[in-house]
Amino acid sequence: xxxxxxxxxxxxxxxxxxxxGRRRLYTAGGLxxxxxxxxxxxxxxxxxxxxxxxxxxxxxxxxxxxxIPRDGFEVWRALFDLPSPYDDGSLKFDYPDGxxxxxxxxxxxxxxxxxxxxxxxxxxxxxxxxxxxxxxCFLAASNLVTQRWLRFFVRRFLEILRxxxxxxxAGFFLAILSMGAIPAIIAVSLHTIGALGKLFFEVVENAxxxxxxxxxxxxxxxxxxxxxxxxxxxMPNFLSxxxxxxxxxxxxxxxxxxxxxxxxxxxxxxxxxRTHEAKTIAIILLLFCTIVAVDxxxxxxxxxxxxxxxxxxxx
Amino acid sequence: MTSLSxxxxxxxxxxxxxxxxxxxxxxxxxxxxxxxxxxxxxFAWWFFAVGAVLAGGNWGIAGTYLADWVSxxxxxxxxxxxxxxxxxxxxxxxxxxxxxxxxxxxxxxxxTAAAPAAxxxxxxxxxxxxxxxxxIEITPTSVRVSRGEETLDIAIVPEKSIxxxxxxxxxATQKAPGEKITVDFGFAGSAQIDADDVKIRHRFLxxxxxxxxxxxxxxxxxxxxxxxxIVSGERLDPGVSNAALAWDNIVNNSEWQHGDVWTKMLQTxxxxxxxxxxxxxxxxxxxxxxxxNITRNGLVNQxxxxxxxxxxxxxxxIWALFFTRAFGPGPIAGISAIFVTDTGTFGKLYSxxxxxIDDKQREGMRSVGASPASVQRYGxxxxxxxVLISQSLYFWExxxxxxxxxxxxxxxxxxxKLWEAMRTNSxxxxxxxxxxxxxxxxxxxxNISTALRQRLIGNKASH
Numbered sequence: 001x002x003x004x005x006x007x008x009x010x011x012x013x014x015x016x017x018x019x020x021g022r023r024r025l026y027t028a029g030g031l032x033x034x035x036x037x038x039x040x041x042x043x044x045x046x047x048x049x050x051x052x053x054x055x056x057x058x059x060x061x062x063x064x065x066x067x068i069p070r071d072g073f074e075v076w077r078a079l080f081d082l083p084s085p086y087d088d089g090s091l092k093f094d095y096p097d098g099x100x101x102x103x104x105x106x107x108x109x110x111x112x113x114x115x116x117x118x119x120x121x122x123x124x125x126x127x128x129x130x131x132x133x134x135x136x137c138f139l140a141a142s143n144l145v146t147q148r149w150l151r152f153f154v155r156r157f158l159e160i161l162r163x164x165x166x167x168x169x170a171g172f173f174l175a176i177l178s179m180g181a182i183p184a185i186i187a188v189s190l191h192t193i194g195a196l197g198k199l200f201f202e203v204v205e206n207a208x209x210x211x212x213x214x215x216x217x218x219x220x221x222x223x224x225x226x227x228x229x230x231x232x233x234x235m236p237n238f239l240s241x242x243x244x245x246x247x248x249x250x251x252x253x254x255x256x257x258x259x260x261x262x263x264x265x266x267x268x269x270x271x272x273x274r275t276h277e278a279k280t281i282a283i284i285l286l287l288f289c290t291i292v293a294v295d296x297x298x299x300x301x302x303x304x305x306x307x308x309x310x311x312x313x314x315x
Numbered sequence: 316m317t318s319l320s321x322x323x324x325x326x327x328x329x330x331x332x333x334x335x336x337x338x339x340x341x342x343x344x345x346x347x348x349x350x351x352x353x354x355x356x357x358f359a360w361w362f363f364a365v366g367a368v369l370a371g372g373n374w375g376i377a378g379t380y381l382a383d384w385v386s387x388x389x390x391x392x393x394x395x396x397x398x399x400x401x402x403x404x405x406x407x408x409x410x411x412x413x414x415x416x417x418x419x420x421x422x423x424x425x426x427t428a429a430a431p432a433a434x435x436x437x438x439x440x441x442x443x444x445x446x447x448x449x450x451i452e453i454t455p456t457s458v459r460v461s462r463g464e465e466t467l468d469i470a471i472v473p474e475k476s477i478x479x480x481x482x483x484x485x486x487a488t489q490k491a492p493g494e495k496i497t498v499d500f501g502f503a504g505s506a507q508i509d510a511d512d513v514k515i516r517h518r519f520l521x522x523x524x525x526x527x528x529x530x531x532x533x534x535x536x537x538x539x540x541x542x543x544x545i546v547s548g549e550r551l552d553p554g555v556s557n558a559a560l561a562w563d564n565i566v567n568n569s570e571w572q573h574g575d576v577w578t579k580m581l582q583t584x585x586x587x588x589x590x591x592x593x594x595x596x597x598x599x600x601x602x603x604x605x606x607x608n609i610t611r612n613g614l615v616n617q618x619x620x621x622x623x624x625x626x627x628x629x630x631x632x633i634w635a636l637f638f639t640r641a642f643g644p645g646p647i648a649g650i651s652a653i654f655v656t657d658t659g660t661f662g663k664l665y666s667x668x669x670x671x672i673d674d675k676q677r678e679g680m681r682s683v684g685a686s687p688a689s690v691q692r693y694g695x696x697x698x699x700x701x702v703l704i705s706q707s708l709y710f711w712e713x714x715x716x717x718x719x720x721x722x723x724x725x726x727x728x729x730x731x732k733l734w735e736a737m738r739t740n741s742x743x744x745x746x747x748x749x750x751x752x753x754x755x756x757x758x759x760x761x762n763i764s765t766a767l768r769q770r771l772i773g774n775k776a777s778h
Contacts, residue, residue: 037593041585048582049645049727060641102618117362124359127352163757167720167730168750175380181363255632259723259734265632269724270635276633284633291628 067277074278079286081109081225084278092276111267111279115286118263119294121184121256123248128185129249130242136193137200138226143209155201161194170256184261188252203237204230236305243298243305247312250294254287383743387523388504391419393441393453394512395473399428400455401435407569408527418444445517446503449699458508460498462486469496469508477510493693522744524570529562539591539676545752571748576732582646583728584760587714590653595707598623602665603691609669620666626659633720649726655713664706665699672698699773708771712764729753 004237004259005013046053069075070086077084077095084093097111108116138144140154166187173183257265264287271279319327340466360366366421389410402421404410412434415421421438430544431437433758441453452459458469467487468480476493483489489496495509496560527533545557552560565576604610605619635652677694685693722730733749736742 034592038589041589044581044648045589045646045727048578049647050643051645053647056642056647059643066482120359120362124356124363127356132341163754165716165719165733165750165753167723168733168737168746172380172747175737175740176374176377177368180368182365182368185363223630237596251630254630255720256349258636268633269636272640275640277561284629286628287627287633288495288625291630292624295628 011232066275067280069278069281075281075285078278078282079109079111081107091274092279095279109288111264111283112268114262114264115290117181117289118253118257118265119250121181121188121253121261122246123264124248125185125192125253126242126249128189128231129196129245130238132189133196133200134238135236136197137204138230139199141204143205144212144222144226144230144235154197158194158197158201162198163189163194164190165257166191166252166256170259170261174260178260179260179262181262184253184256184263187256187261188249192245192249196241198239200234200238203234203241207233240258240302240306243302247291247295247298256263332407338461357391368463380740382502382518382744383741384747385522385744386502386518386520387738387744388516388518389523390514390516391443392512392514393438394435395455395471395510396429396431397473398455399424400436400438400441401431402441405436409524409534416517420444443515443517444504445500445515449500449503451498451506451513453513453514458513460487460506462498462500462509464701469497472510477508481711488657503583514652521671522571522748524568526568527561527564528568528570530569531679533561576729576745576749576752579722579727579729580749580756582649583718583730584715584721584756586646586649586653586718586722586726586728587711590650590718591652591657591707591711591714592652594657594661595703597654598665599703601658601662602669602734603667605662606669609671609672609691609695619662623659623662623666627663631656631717631721633726634727635724639725644725644727644731648726649718649721649728652721652726653718657710657714660710661703661707665703668699668702668706669695705768705772708764708768712757712760715760719753 049056051059074084076082076084081095081097081099083096087093095110099107100110100113101107136154136158140151140152147150169190170183170187173186176306177183207230209229211233212225215225215229253263254265254268255262257263258269260266264283268280268283268287271283390405390408391410391524391599392403392405394403400421402415403412410416412431413434413436420442421436422440424437424439428437428439443451443453445451449462450460452461455473456471457469460467460469462484465484465486467484470478470480473732479489479492479496479497480728483496487496487498493508498506498508500506504515506516507514524534533544539574541561545550545561548557551557555563571681601619601623604615607616610616631652634655635648638648638651641657642651667718672695676698677690680690680694716727718726719730719733722728722732723734725731729749729752733746733753736745736749
C-alpha cells in the first residue's frame with residue numbers, strides 16, 4: 001500500500017523521472033549513433049578492401065593451411081639454419097645459407113642475428129632518447145625554469161617529436177642513407193626523445209623541492225641544484241620509464257624494419273609474402289619469445305626500481 | 316656554492332667517518348656504468364657501421380628533399396637553335412608552349428626563323444626574372460646572368476661551344492673550360508647553362524596547384540574569380556554546373572589526389588574505430604573469465620590471461636602482415652590486426668580493473684538473493700564501466716597512430732599511400748600534406764577522447 005506523496009514529494013518524483021528519461025534518451029541516442037557509425041564503417045571498409053570479406057574468408061583458411069610446415073622439425077631447422085631434407089634448391093628451404101659464422105664453425109643462425117640487430121636498434125634508440133630526453137626535461141619543468149618562453153619552446157619541440165609519424169622520419173632517412181638500420185635508429189630515437197622527455201618533465205614537476213631549496217640556500221647554481229637536488233629523486237622513475245620505452249621500442253623497431261629498416265621485421269615480411277611457412281613460424285616464435293622475455297625482464301627491473309607503482313605508456 | 320676549507324672538511328670527516336667510507340663502491344659503480352655505456356655505444360657504432368653509412372649518405376640531396384616539403388620548382392628549358400630559341404617545360408607541368416609564367420618574358424622570333432616543335436615556343440630573346448634582383452637574358456648567341464650588382468657574360472655557339480667572358484664569380488661553377496656552367500641563386504633556384512640549352516629551376520614557397528591542377532579550367536584564377544564563376548558565372552562545361560565541376564576538379568586533382576588521400580585517411584580512421592570497438596566488445600566478457608575475484612576457477616583465469624598475453628605479445632605488426640596476406644591489402648586486414656592485438660590489451664586492462672573493484676556492492680546484491688547475472692550487472696558493471704570505456708577511448712586515439720604505421724606494410728589506409736609517396740623520392744610535398752592531415756586527425760581525436768574521458772571519470776584521466 002503506497003502513501004500518497006506530498007506536493008514536494010511529487011515535484012521530486014517528477015524531476016527524477018525527467019532526469020531518468022533524459023539519461024535513457026542520451027544512452028539510446030549514443031548507442032544508435034555508435035551503431036550507425038559502425039555499420040557505415042564496416043560497409044566502407046569492405047567496399048574499399050582489395051577483396052570482399054566474405055569472398056576472402058575461404059582464402060583466409062587456405063592461407064592458414066599453407067602456413068602449416070611439412071613436419072614439426074622444419075620450424076627448428078629454419079630457426080637454427082640446419083639443412084632440410086626437402087631442400088630443392090629454392091629459397092624456401094635454403095636454411096643453412098643464412099648462417100653468420102662468428103669464428104671457426106661456430107655460427108649464429110640468420111634469424112637470431114637479425115633479432116639481435118633489432119634488439120640493438122631498440123637499445124641504442126632508447127639510450128639516445130634517454131640522454132636527450134634527460135637533457136631537455138629539466139628545461140621544460142615549471143618548477144625549475146621560470147622563463148615561460150623557454151618552457152613553451154621545449155615542450156612544443158617534444159610534442160612535435162612525439163606526434164610526428166616515425167615512419168616518415170624513417171622513410172626520409174632511407175631515401176638519404178639507403179636501406180639499413182640507421183634510418184630506423186634515427187626514427188625511433190627521435191620519437192623516444194619526445195615520449196620520454198614528456199614523461200620525464202612530469203616526474204620532475206612532481207619532485208620534492210626541499211632538496212632544491214637547501215641547495216639554493218647555500219648558493220648552488222642551476223646545474224648543481226638539478227644534479228644534486230632533483231636527479232637523485234627522479235632517477236628511479238626515469239629508469240623505469242626508459243625500461244617501459246624499451247619494450248615499446250623493440251616492437252617499433254620491428255615494424256620499421258618491415259618497411260626497410262632491416263632486422264627481423266624485414267625477414268618476417270619477406271617470408272610471409274613468399275609463403276615460406278617454416279621460416280615464418282620460426283621468426284614468429286623467436287619474436288614472440290623475445291618480446292615476452294624483454295617485457296618480463298623490464299617488469300622485474302622496474303619492480304626493483306620503483307616497487308608496484310603503475311605507469312602510463314606515454315605514447 | 317659555499318665551499319668549506321680543507322681543515323673543516325677534515326674535521327667533519329674525522330667526526331663522521333661512516334659518512335665518508337663505503338661510498339667508494341657507489342662512485343665506482345657509477346664509473347662502471349659509464350664505461351659500460353661507452354663500450355656498448357662503441358660496439359653499436361661498429362655493429363651498424365655508422366661511420367661508413369653516414370659517409371655514404373646522399374646528403375646533398377637531403378636539402379632538396381626537405382625544401383620539397385614546402386616549396387616547388389618551375390623548370391623552363393631554353394634550347395639554342397641557329398636562328399632562334401625554343402622554350403619548353405617538362406611534361407605534366409603547369410606551363411605549356413602557349414602558357415608561360417609571368418616572370419618569363421620573350422620577344423617573338425625573326426620572321427625567317429623555322430617553326431619549332433609543337434610543344435615548344437620560339438623566341439629571339441628570353442628574359443627570366445628570378446627574385447627581382449637576379450635575371451637571366453638569353454639570345455641565340457649569348458647568355459647574360461645578373462645577380463645583384465654582378466653580371467656574368469657567356470658567349471654561345473649553339474650546340475658547339477660555350478665561352479665565359481672574364482672570370483667566373485663565386486656563385487657560378489664550371490668544372491672545366493667549355494663545360495656546363497651552374498649558376499646558383501640560393502633558395503630561389505639555379506640555372507644550368509650549356510652549349511645546347513639553358514635549364515632554369517625557379518623555386519617558390521608553397522604547394523603548387525593544391526586546389527586545381529593545370530588541366531582544370533579554374534587553374535590560375537584568383538579565389539574571387541573562382542567564387543564568382545561558381546556563384547554566377549557562365550557554365551564552363553555545358554553538361555554540369557560550375558560548382559560540381561569545381562568540386563570534381565578538386566577531388567580528382569592529378570597532382571594531389573585529394574579524393575584518394577581523403578578516402579585513405581577515412582580508411583585509417585575506420586580501421587582504428589572498428590578495431591578498437593570490436594576488441595572492447597570481445598574483451599569485455601572474456602575479462603570476467605580472467606578476473607580472479609569474479610570467476611573463482613584458477614584454471615580458467617590462467618587460460619584467459621595467457622590467451623591475452625599471447626595476443627598482445629605476437630605484436631600488431633605480425634598480425635598485420637598475417638591478415639594482409641590472408642585478406643588482401645586493405646582496411647579489413649588493418650581492422651583485424653588492431654582487433655586481435657587490442658583484444659589482448661583490453662583483456663588484460665579490463666581484468667585488472669575488475670580485480671580492483673569494491674566487493675561491497677556485490678555482497679549487497681547477493682544478500683538480497685539476486686541471480687548471478689544480476690549480481691554482475693548491478694554489482695560490478697556500474698563500478699567498472701566508466702574506467703573500461705575510458706581505457707578504450709585512450710586506445711582508440713593511440714590506434715589511429717598505429718593504424719598509420721601498419722598501413723605501410725599493406726594493411727590499408729593512408730600509411731601505404733604515404734609510404735608509396737616516399738619511395739618515389741619526388742613527391743615530398745604530398746608526404747608533407749598527408750603528414751599534416753594525420754597530425755590534424757590525431758590532434759582532433761586526442762581532444763575528443765580526452766574530453767569524453769574527463770566526462771566519464773573526472774579529471775583523474777589516467778595514462
